[in-house]
Amino acid sequence: MRKKRLFLLxxxxxxxxxxxxxxxxxxxxxxxxxxxxxxxxxQLSRAQGQMGKAIRKLTNREQKSVANNQLGLILWxxxxxxxxxxxxxxxxxxxxxxxxxxxxxxxALFKNNQFDKAKMEFLTxxxxxxNDPVSYFFMGxxxxxxxxxxxxxxxxxxxxRLKPQDPALQNAYALVELHQSGANKALVRLKQIVKTFPNxxxxxxxxxxxxxxxxxxxxxxxxxxxxxxxxxGASAFQSSQAQQALMRLTNxxxxxxxxxxxxxxxxxxxxxxxxxxxxxKQFSRAIEQYKKVLQVAPSNKTAHYDLGLAxxxxxxxxxxxxxxxxxxxxxxxxANARYMLVLTYAKQRKWNDADREAKALKVVDxxxxxxxxxxxxxxxxR
Numbered sequence: 001m002r003k004k005r006l007f008l009l010x011x012x013x014x015x016x017x018x019x020x021x022x023x024x025x026x027x028x029x030x031x032x033x034x035x036x037x038x039x040x041x042x043q044l045s046r047a048q049g050q051m052g053k054a055i056r057k058l059t060n061r062e063q064k065s066v067a068n069n070q071l072g073l074i075l076w077x078x079x080x081x082x083x084x085x086x087x088x089x090x091x092x093x094x095x096x097x098x099x100x101x102x103x104x105x106x107x108a109l110f111k112n113n114q115f116d117k118a119k120m121e122f123l124t125x126x127x128x129x130x131n132d133p134v135s136y137f138f139m140g141x142x143x144x145x146x147x148x149x150x151x152x153x154x155x156x157x158x159x160x161r162l163k164p165q166d167p168a169l170q171n172a173y174a175l176v177e178l179h180q181s182g183a184n185k186a187l188v189r190l191k192q193i194v195k196t197f198p199n200x201x202x203x204x205x206x207x208x209x210x211x212x213x214x215x216x217x218x219x220x221x222x223x224x225x226x227x228x229x230x231x232x233g234a235s236a237f238q239s240s241q242a243q244q245a246l247m248r249l250t251n252x253x254x255x256x257x258x259x260x261x262x263x264x265x266x267x268x269x270x271x272x273x274x275x276x277x278x279x280x281k282q283f284s285r286a287i288e289q290y291k292k293v294l295q296v297a298p299s300n301k302t303a304h305y306d307l308g309l310a311x312x313x314x315x316x317x318x319x320x321x322x323x324x325x326x327x328x329x330x331x332x333x334x335a336n337a338r339y340m341l342v343l344t345y346a347k348q349r350k351w352n353d354a355d356r357e358a359k360a361l362k363v364v365d366x367x368x369x370x371x372x373x374x375x376x377x378x379x380x381x382r
Contacts, residue, residue, distance in 0.1 A: 028057030032067055039074055041343070042309055045281065048074050065094035069101035076108070078279060084108060098128040106138060115142045133163040140172055149179050167193050167200040174206065183214040199333060201232035205242060218249050225249075229264070230299070239268060267293050271303065278310055286310045301330040305337050312340065317347045335365040342372045351380040 031054035038047035051071040058064045072087035085108040091101035106121035119142045122135040129135070136159030143152035156173045163169060170193050178186035187210060193203040208224035211217045225242045232239060243264045274289030290307040293300055308323030324341040327334055338361040345354035354376045362369025 027059060028054045028063070028067075031057060032063075032070075035067075035074075036070070039070075042313060044074055044078050044279075048078065061094050061096075065091045065099065065101065068094065069099070069104060072101070072104060072108070081108065081112060085112060098125055103132075103134055106135070110138055110141065115145055118142060131162055133159040133166060133169065136162070137166075137169050137172065140169075140176075144172060144175060147179075149176055152176050153180065165196070167197040167203065171200070171203050171206065174203075178210065178214070183210050186210060199231065199331065201228055202238075204228035204231055205238045208242065208245070212245055212249065222246060222249050232302075243268065267297055267300070271306070274303075274306060274310075278306065278313075281313070283310045283314045287314075299330055301327050301334065301337075304330070305334070305340075308337070308340060308344070312344060312347075315347075317344050320344045321348070333364045335361060335368065338364065339368055339372065342376065346376060346379055349380075351376065354380075 031050055035047050035050035035054055038044075038050055048071065051067060051074060055064055055067045055071065058067055068087045068091035072084040072091065075081075075084035075087060085105065088101050088105035088108055091099070092105050095101065102121060102125050106118050106125065109115075109118035109121060118138065122139050122142075125132060125135045126139075136155050140152045140154075140156035140159060143149075143155060153173070153176045156169055156176060159166070159169045160173060170189060174186045174189040174193070177189060187207060190203045190207045190210075193200055194207070197203070204224060205228045208221050208228055211224060212221035215221075225246050228242050229239060229246075246264075270289045270292045274286045274293070277283070277286035277289060287307060287310045290303045290310065293303040294307070297303065304323050304327040308320045308327065311317070311320035311323060321341065321344045324337045324344060327337040328341065331337070338357055342354050342357045342361060345351075345357060355373070358369060358372040358376050360369075361372055
């Protein structure tokens, strides 16, 4: 039997779990294998259709549960969050056990602002897995959304007891401290997160917001907003708010914006259009949009990475390779860019380069690194 990937969504972070599936011989298993391969190569729409076929053919309830969860993850990446949530729920109903699908279902409910249902789902998980830090994190986040600081602190503290160095838990706990103990104590924790996890951009945004709205320190807030945008990119979740705050803090009215402010807004629009074209498989148009971004923001890591995905989808592997290399020059620890660079080298049969990058990937992402070292070794022998 072979090990299969199962991702758990948690904000911008993916947790990797290992499960066992079949050997591709029974009804539905070949379709499942093909769906995973399509997903791995970024062909999400085709992966969605193939996983649907697998689910219809599979007869084992546990296997159908796993396949429904994987389909939910594919749909989530496609932006079809309601359909994804339905698939996670179906996966939970098919399995007699608490699985990773239960966590995905709870997270999806939380992301869709169904806080009561999310809370019940995580309570169910904790009844079976009382030492699960992810469930404590989201329980704490539910209380945070409701401004129930005391209970948020209790749940997040329990999560930190189990996983003290988790940046998401630390970041959420800092927000509790902000409301219970004041800005200075929250800033101490947030700056420690940035020091330990320099690529964790939500902490940068929260620091900027505290200096802006709580301490009214304009110059320091501007510095941190700029750090956030430089790290996260113009297409990140809070980038629009950060850009608007910068405009306000630098006293630029809507009628007298500088070219740099206008460029920031244009970048966000180009990235959004590029992502939309990519999802519609209009790759040439997506490439045009990402190139526009890079003309004015050559250090935008996300644009380089997304441009690489668009080139990869059109089998322009040499161009994709260059894009991933540029992304890695900006952030050498970007595991996703390194992972795709390995695949791109393999597609070009540049085995030594692929092997070198797979080993580099292992340093920042041991699970996927080992997986890709094995993949390169096996593929080059075919």
